Amino acid sequence: MNPTPSQTVGPFYGYALPFPGGGDLATGGVTVHGYVRDGAGEPVPDALLEFWQADPAGSLRGAPGTLRRDPVNGAIIGRHGVDFTGFGRVPTDADGRWTLRTVVPGTGYISVCVFARGLLHHLYTRIYLAEHPFLDTLPPERARTLLAAREREDVYRFDVHLQGEKETVFFDFG
């Protein structure tokens, strides 16, 4: 069957898709943060990033409960902190900045799906927290865009460049 076409997330998803604690997958692990920038190097304040990753043992089973709800008032009370759901969602702030708190995935990378106003079809990239054999399959200047910079213990910086000289590697899974 032919697929339903993609359309932009637009500018007004902000009261619908983000949720409290969206970027807090786990405590006591690592913090990954950065900016989303456009082809002029300007921050993108209306992007939405989704993250999907393995747990520290490498399991990709995930768990429900990322959007766990209070049955009394319907409010989102979030992950209960026991099961690792593996999924996060973070809108960029007015500075084009985002933050993710999680654990190091056993596979070595965090999968990222990028949505934004002005982006008609989402983009996939990956955050590698350390050197990895996969990165050696890419030209070095491109591989560099997938490797988070370790700023200090357990804090990593990763910027997404939608376009331009530092353009991030985006994937086609076919």
Place this chain on the structure above:
Amino acid sequence: MTSPPTQADIDLEIAAIRAAREGAETHHPGRDYAPYRSTALRHPKQPLVPLKDPEAAELTGPVFGVTDVTALDSDLTRQHLGEPMGERITVQGRVLDREGRPVRGQLVEIWQANAAGRYPHQRDDHPAPLDPNFTGVGRCLTDDDGGYAFTTVKPGAYPWRNHVNAWRPAHIHFSVFGTAFTQRLVTQMYFPGDPLFPYDPILNSVTDERARQRLVAAYDHELSTPEWSLGYRWDIVLDGPAATWMEEGR
């Protein structure tokens, strides 16, 4: 260009790109679609890197469950003390993969403008009334047939600043998860016969007419409820590969 483009300028761009892609069966919009002006600095210029790894994390994806939604989430007309203004509608359909298999137990999220074409978002300055009885956000999980259903009101058209006199046709935004992260879809559902279709660069970024039609719901009289609501049907087919071990369910 110093002054903002007119609708006529945009129409010419839309027609030129459509002519250049005539006959090509493409499913998704190109990311560098100039008539939607915000794409200019927000699309990659390097080709996407093909990644074909049977172990890729992206061939699996997040899971959701009964704790992630409440029963009221799928009825956008019952989320406040009073009834929202507008034409009450139901929108329902199935979420399928490209093999036609139902996508079960996955999250569908929607958001939309109210009947007057206004979002409750600080950056929406369209001077149309907000509706204290309508937020315009819904969620549900697909059932065993991949089915989803929402009750809401028909959203209004609204202006935007892409060009002079730019208006979006009425639409409902959809966010859908498959069994794999590669199947992720964010899109917009349109209503049949909207006179704004030819003028809208976002809808026309889908250059193949057949694909564009797949974004338009069908009015289905069988789904209308006497003295209550009008029914629309819209099926969603997710693109992208998924891990084969998922077949056994989880």
